[in-house]
Amino acid sequence: xxxxxxxxxxxxxxxxxxxxxxxxxxxxxxxxxxxxxxxxxxxxxxxxxxxxxxxxxxxxxxxxxxxxxxxxxxxxxxxxxxxxxxxxxxxxxxxxxxxxxxxxxxxxxxxxxxxxxxxxxxxxxxxxxxxxxxxxxxxxxxxxxxxxxxxxxxxxxxxxxxxxxxxxxxxxxxxxxxxxxxxxxxxxxxxxxxxxxxxxxxxxxxxxxxxxxxxxxxxxxxxxxxxxxxxxxxxxxxxxxxxxxxxxxxxxxxxxxxxxxxxxxxxxxxxxxxxxxxxxxxxxxxxxxxxxxxxxxxxxxxxxxxxxxxxxxxxxxxxxxxxxxxxxxxxxxxxxxxxxxxxxxxxxxxxxxxxxxxxxxxxxxxxxxxxxxxxxxxxxxxxxxxxxxxxxxxxxxxxxxxxxxxxxxxxxxxxxxxxxxxxxxxxxxxxxxxxxxxxxxxxxxxxxxxxxxxxxxxxxxxxxxxxxxxxxxxxxxxxxxxxxxxxxxxxxxxxxxxxxxxxxxxxxxxxxxxxxxxxxxxxxxxxxxxxxxxxxxxxxxxxxxxxxxxxxxxxxxxxxxxxxxxxxxxxxxxxxxxxxxxxxxxxxxxxxxxxxxxxxxxxxxxxxxxxxxxxxxxxxxxxxxxxxxxxxxxxxxxxxxxxxxxxxxxxxxxxxxxxxxxxxxxxxxxxxxxxxxxxxxxxxxxxxxxxxxxxxxxxxxxxxxxxxxxxxxxxxxxxxxxxxxxxxxxxxxxxxxxxxxxxxxxxxxxxx
Ligand code: GLC
Numbered sequence: 001x002x003x004x005x006x007x008x009x010x011x012x013x014x015x016x017x018x019x020x021x022x023x024x025x026x027x028x029x030x031x032x033x034x035x036x037x038x039x040x041x042x043x044x045x046x047x048x049x050x051x052x053x054x055x056x057x058x059x060x061x062x063x064x065x066x067x068x069x070x071x072x073x074x075x076x077x078x079x080x081x082x083x084x085x086x087x088x089x090x091x092x093x094x095x096x097x098x099x100x101x102x103x104x105x106x107x108x109x110x111x112x113x114x115x116x117x118x119x120x121x122x123x124x125x126x127x128x129x130x131x132x133x134x135x136x137x138x139x140x141x142x143x144x145x146x147x148x149x150x151x152x153x154x155x156x157x158x159x160x161x162x163x164x165x166x167x168x169x170x171x172x173x174x175x176x177x178x179x180x181x182x183x184x185x186x187x188x189x190x191x192x193x194x195x196x197x198x199x200x201x202x203x204x205x206x207x208x209x210x211x212x213x214x215x216x217x218x219x220x221x222x223x224x225x226x227x228x229x230x231x232x233x234x235x236x237x238x239x240x241x242x243x244x245x246x247x248x249x250x251x252x253x254x255x256x257x258x259x260x261x262x263x264x265x266x267x268x269x270x271x272x273x274x275x276x277x278x279x280x281x282x283x284x285x286x287x288x289x290x291x292x293x294x295x296x297x298x299x300x301x302x303x304x305x306x307x308x309x310x311x312x313x314x315x316x317x318x319x320x321x322x323x324x325x326x327x328x329x330x331x332x333x334x335x336x337x338x339x340x341x342x343x344x345x346x347x348x349x350x351x352x353x354x355x356x357x358x359x360x361x362x363x364x365x366x367x368x369x370x371x372x373x374x375x376x377x378x379x380x381x382x383x384x385x386x387x388x389x390x391x392x393x394x395x396x397x398x399x400x401x402x403x404x405x406x407x408x409x410x411x412x413x414x415x416x417x418x419x420x421x422x423x424x425x426x427x428x429x430x431x432x433x434x435x436x437x438x439x440x441x442x443x444x445x446x447x448x449x450x451x452x453x454x455x456x457x458x459x460x461x462x463x464x465x466x467x468x469x470x471x472x473x474x475x476x477x478x479x480x481x482x483x484x485x486x487x488x489x490x491x492x493x494x495x496x497x498x499x500x501x502x503x504x505x506x507x508x509x510x511x512x513x514x515x516x517x518x519x520x521x522x523x524x525x526x527x528x529x530x531x532x533x534x535x536x537x538x539x540x541x542x543x544x545x546x547x548x549x550x551x552x553x554x555x556x557x558x559x560x561x562x563x564x565x566x567x568x569x570x571x572x573x574x575x576x577x578x579x580x581x582x583x584x585x586x587x588x589x590x591x592x593x594x595x596x597x598x599x600x601x602x603x604x605x606x607x608x609x610x611x612x613x614x615x616x617x618x619x620x621x622x623x624x625x626x627x628x629x630x631x632x633x634x635x636x637x638x639x640x641x642x643x644x645x646x647x648x649x650x651x652x653x654x655x656x657x658x659x660x661x662x663x664x665x666x667x668x669x670x671x672x673x674x675x676x677x678x679x680x681x682x683x684x685x686x687x688x689x690x691x692x693x694x695x696x697x698x699x700x701x702x703x704x705x706x707x708x709x710x711x712x713x714x715x716x717x718x719x720x721x722x723x724x725x726x727x728x729x730x731x732x733x734x735x736x737x738x739x740x741x742x743x744x745x746x747x748x749x750x751x752x
Contacts, residue, residue, distance in 0.1 A: 008036045010281045015273070018280040019262040022243060024253035027233075028053065030283060031253070041290045043151065043195070043230065043251065047107025047123055047139075048073050048089075048352065048478065049359030050096045068096050069305040070352050070359040074109060074135075075457055075475040076316035078125035079497035079553075081594045082618050083138040089312055090142015090150075095300040097148045103290035104149040104195055104230075107357070110136040110183040111199075113501050114159040114534055115516040119426045122353040122457025122476050126500035127535025127550065129179055130613045133186030140191040147293040149194025149286070152187050154232055156180055156214060158199035161426045162517035163524040165234070168202035171528040174606070176203070177641035177648075178532050185223055194227045194286060198247060200235045202523055209235040215246035228282040233356075240265035244272070248279040249286075302362050306480055310365070311493075313477035313484035318497035319554040323469040330409055330451050330470045332491025332556055339375070341368055342384040342400045342443050343413030343436075345455055350387070350415055351481045353457045355423025365482035367413060367453070374486055380407065384439035387417050391435060400439050401446035410447050411489065412440050412468070415455035426517055430461045430507045437464050444468070453485055459503050462547050473497070491556060491589075496618075498553035498594045498662065502536050505547050511538035536663045537609035551596050551613070551662035557587025557623065561595075561667035564659040571675035572650055577633040581659045581668065583619060584626035592620045595629045598663065599637060600656040605679060606640055611658055614638075633657070638674060644681050652676025683748045685741060689728060690721035697751045701744055709735020 010018065017033055025031045025040050032040040045051040050068035069092065071077070077086050097105045109120075113127040125132040136152065143150040157169040157180045171180060187193060198208040198215060208214055209231050219225045228248045236242050236250040239258035250258055265271035322329040333339060346367040352358060371379050384400035386393065404410040414436045421427055431437075444450050444467035452468035454460065457476045465471060472495060474485055487493040504510055511530040518526025533541055536550035562582040569576050579597050597615035601608045615631035638655060639648040652675050660666035681691060683698045692698040702725075706712070712720065712734050720733060728734055729741040736744075 008033070008038055008284055010277050010284060012036060013280065015263055015266060016259065018276050019259035020256070021283045022249055022262065022276065022279045023239065023258040024249070024251040027252040030249065030287060038284070038287060041103035041287050041294070042101070043104035043106060044102050045106045046357035046359070047109050048077070048357060049361070050093070050100055050102065050105065051357065051359055052100050052102055065360045066100060067360050067362045068100075069302060069309055070361040070479040071309045072313045072316050072478040072481070073122045073352055073357070073457060073476040074125045075122045075500070076313060076477045076497070077139070078131060078135050078500035079316040079318050079475060080312060081131065081498050081500070081616055082315055082496070083134050085312060085315055086135050086138040087142040088308060090139040091145055092300070092305045092308055093139070094143040094146025094148050095298065096305070097143070098146050098293045099297050099300040101294055101297050102148065103294065104151055104286075105143055106151045106153065106197065108136050108139040108150065109153050110187065111154055111158050112180055112183065112534060114528070115510060115512040116430055116459035116501065116504070117427045117507070117516055118159060118458065119161040119421045120353070120355070120423045121501070122421065123357055123423070125183070127502060128500070128613050129182035131500055131616070132183035136183055136187045137191050140187055140193050144191065144194065149227070149290070151195040151197045151230060152184060152193045153197035154199035155184055155196050155219070156199060156208060157203050158201055160517045160526065161424055163520070165200040166202070166523040167518060168205050168523045168525045169528060170204060170525055172531065172643070173646065174641045174643045175528055175531045179534050181218070188219065188223045188225050192226055194289065195230050196225060196227065197230050197232055198235060200232050207235070207237050209247055210238060210241035210245045212245040220246065228286045240271040243279050244275050248282040306363060309478045310480035310484045310487070313474065313481045314488050314493040315496035316475065316477065317484065317488055317495045318473040318499055318552070319495035320471040320473050320503075320548050320552065321465065321469065322554050325449050325469045330449060331472070331489060333409060333489050337408040338406070339371065340380040340403045340407035340410045341371065341413065342382050342404060342410060342439065344383040344385060344387050345415045346411070346413035346453075347381065347383065348387060349482050350418060350455050350476065351478050352476050353422060354418050357423065361479035364479045367482040367485050370483040370486035371489070374490055374492070384412070384443070385433070385435040389417055389419070389433040389435060393435065397439050397442040401442045404443040404447040407447060409449045409451060410443055411451045411453060412443055413453045413455070414440065416457065416460065421457050427458060430459060432460050432464070440464055440467050451489065455481070459501055461506060462503065465547065494556050494589070494591050495553065496555070496592050498551050499548060500550070502539055502546050502550045503548040504539070505545065509539070509544060509546070511535070532609060537612065540610040540663060549662050549664035551594070551660070552665065553594070553662070555591045555593070557585055557589040557591035559593040559621070559661065560584045560586050561659060561661075564657065564668045564670050566657045566670040566672050568672050568674060572677040573635045575635050575638065575650060575674055577638070577655075577657065577672060578630060579615065579633060579657055579659065579670075580628055580630045582626055582628045583621065585621035585623055588623050590620065590622050592618055593661065594618045596660055596662065597631045597633070598658040598660070598666070599633065600658060601638065601640070601651070601653070602656065603653040604640065604651050606643070608640055611663060613663070642679065645679070649679055650674065650676045651679055684745055685726040685729070686724050688722055688724055692725065693721065695748070698748045701748055705736065705740070705744060706734050
C-alpha cells in the first residue's frame with residue numbers, strides 16, 4: 001500500500017471516477033477530476049534526457065520536444081561503472097524534469113542485453129544484472145532526489161524489439177530470478193522508484209501487463225514496491241485483467257474505452273471493486289507526491305549539465321586497445337603530433353538512439369570542432385565515407401588516404417548509422433558498414449598509426465581491429481561526446497570506461513544465436529534456452545575466446561593488485577564474505593581502476609556460470625598512491641535460485657572469490673569454505689530412491705527397509721536410484737509395496 005498521503009480519499013470517488021483515474025487522460029497525462037480539485041500530472045520520456053513534447057499532448061508522442069540535455073545513453077553510463085557519477089546525472093535529469101513541470105521521467109531501462117542484436121541495447125546498461133542494478137539504482141536515486149519520480153522499465157524480460165508487443169519470452173524461473181529480474185529487484189528494494197513500467201511482451205504466455213505473479217507476487221509481496229505500476233504505452237490488452245493483476249495506470253489514455261470496460265467488469269462482478277480502489281489510491285498517491293515539485297519547479301543549469309554530460313561521456317568511454325607503435329602507445333596523443341581526422345561521424349556526430357528516448361539537445365559537440373578548439377589549429381579532415389552506408393566511394397577513400405599520409409597519427413571515426421539500430425526493430429548482423437571498413441583499410445594502408453574511435457549503441461564485431469593499434473569505444477555518448485572524446489584523445493581526461501557488455505568475435509558465438517529473436521506466430525515465442533549463461537557467463541563457462549571481455553578497459557596509467565583476502569563470517573543465509581585487496585597506481589598519471597569481484601561456486605547441485613560479478617569499486621589514485629578496496633558479499637551474492645525449492649539457497653562448500661580488472665584479467669583469487677544450509681527436497685512417493693538415500697532422515701529409513709527386504713539383483717541395483725519410489729513399490733522391488741511406502745513416507749515426513 002502506498003505510504004504517501006493522498007489529498008482525495010478514494011471513498012469520495014464514484015465508480016466511474018475511479019475507472020477514469022486508472023487510465024491516462026491523453027498521451028502523457030493522468031486524468032483530472034475537477035469536482036475533487038484533482039489536477040493531472042505528466043509522465044514523459046526518457047532515460048538519458050527529457051523528451052517533453054511541445055505540441056498538444058493529445059497527439060501521438062513523437063512530435064518535437066523541448067530542448068533538454070542529451071546525456072550519454074545507458075550503454076555509456078553503464079560503462080562508467082561509477083554509481084556516484086550516474087547519480088549526479090540522475091540529479092540533473094531530475095532537475096530538468098522538475099523545471100519543465102513533468103512529474104515522472106520514464107527511465108531508466110535496466111533490461112538485460114541478452115543478444116547484441118537488440119535494437120534498443122543503447123538504452124540498457126549491461127549483460128550483467130548486478131551492474132545493471134547498481135547503475136539503475138544510481139540513476140533512480142538521482143532523479144528522485146529532485147522531487148520527481150522515475151519509471152523503472154521495462155518490467156520484465158523485454159530483451160528484443162522484434163514482435164515486442166506480442167512475443168512470449170519463454171524463460172525458466174531460475175533464469176528469470178538470476179538474470180532478468182535482479183536489476184529490477186535491486187532498484188526497487190534500494191530506491192523505491194515512484195513507478196515501475198511493465199513491458200509489452202508476454203512472459204511464459206502471460207502478458208506482463210496482466211500478470212499477477214509479476215506485478216503483485218514478485219513486485220509487491222516479495223520486493224515491497226510501494227509506488228505505482230504503469231503500463232508501457234499501449235501494453236494493456238485487457239484493462240480489467242490488468243487492474244486485477246496489479247497494474248495501476250494504463251497509458252496512454254483510451255478515450256474512455258478502458259474506463260467503460262472497468263465499470264462494466266466491476267458491475268458484472270468480473271473485477272473486484274477493491275482492486276480498482278487499490279489502483280486508484282496509488283494514482284491519487286502519485287499525483288499527491290508530485291505536487292510539491294509542481295508548486296516549485298525551480299530551474300536547471302543547462303550549461304553545468306552540458307559539462308556533466310561531457311564528464312560522463314569520457315568516464316564511459318572504453319579504451320579497448322592501445323598497442324604501442326614504434327615503442328610508444330598512440331594515446332594519449334603526443335603534444336605537437338601532426339593529427340588528421342577521417343570519418344563523417346567526426347563532423348556529423350551520432351550521439352543517441354532513435355525512438356521514444358530521442359532528445360532535442362541543447363547543443364551538440366562534434367569531435368572535429370572540439371579538436372580544433374583544443375589544438376588551436378586546423379585539423380586536416382576527410383569524410384572517408386557517407387554515413388548512410390552507401391557504396392564504398394573510391395574518391396572518398398582516396399581523399400582519406402591522402403589526408404592520412406601527411407599525419408603522424410590518424411583518428412578514424414567509425415560507427416553505426418541511425419538506420420542500423422533503434423527502438424522498434426532489431427539488428428540482423430553485428431558488422432560496421434562495409435564502406436566504413438573500406439575507408440579504414442585505405443587509411444591504414446597509407447598510414448598504420450591509426451586510432452579508431454567508435455560511436456555505436458550496440459556491440460560491433462571487429463575483424464578490422466588489426467588495422468587499429470588503438471581503439472576507443474564511446475557507445476552513444478550524448479550531446480557532449482565530441483568534446484569528451486577530444487579530451488580523452490588529448491589526455492585531458494582519461495578513458496574511464498570498462499565494458500558492460502562482451503564484444504564477441506562473431507555473431508554465431510553469442511549465447512542466443514539461433515534463438516533470437518524467436519519464432520513468428522500469434523503470439524510469437526522466443527526461448528531463452530541459454531538459461532543463465534548470458535553474456536560473459538556464456539563465454540567464460542564455455543571457455544570461448546572473445547574480442548574484448550566483459551569488464552575490460554585500459555587507461556592512461558597502470559595498476560597493481562596485491563593478493564586479495566577473503567574473511568568468512570556466519571553461515572547459510574547469514575554468511576558474509578569480506579573481500580579486501582590493495583590496489584596501487586604504478587604509472588605516471590592519475591587514473592581510475594574498477595576493481596571487480598567475481599564469485600565462482602564450482603561444487604553445486606545446479607550448473608552455475610564459471611564466474612559471476614558480485615561486487616565492484618571504482619577507485620581514483622594518484623601516481624604511487626595505493627588503497628585497500630573492500631567489498632562485502634552477502635548470502636545472496638553466493639546464492640542461486642533452487643528450481644525445486646523455488647527459493648534462493650546458499651549451498652555449502654567451496655567458493656572461489658576472484659578479483660580482477662576484467663572478467664578475464666583476474667589478478668588474484670581466494671578459496672573459502674562456506675557452511676551452507678541443508679538442501680533437501682521434501683520426500684514423498686515421487687522422490688527417487690537416490691533422493692531418499694542421500695537424505696539425512698530418509699536415507700537410514702530406506703536403507704533399513706531395503707536391508708529387511710529381498711535382495712535386489714545387482715544389475716537392477718545400478719538402475720533403481722533414478723526411479724521414483726512409487727514405481728519401486730508398484731513393481732515390488734526391494735520389498736516395497738504401496739502400503740509400506742506410505743508408512744515410510746509418513747515416518748520420514750513426521751521426522752522432518
Ligand atoms: C515506448 C517505450 C517506452 C516509452 C513509452 C513512452 O513504446 O517502450 O520505453 O517510455 O513508449 O514513449
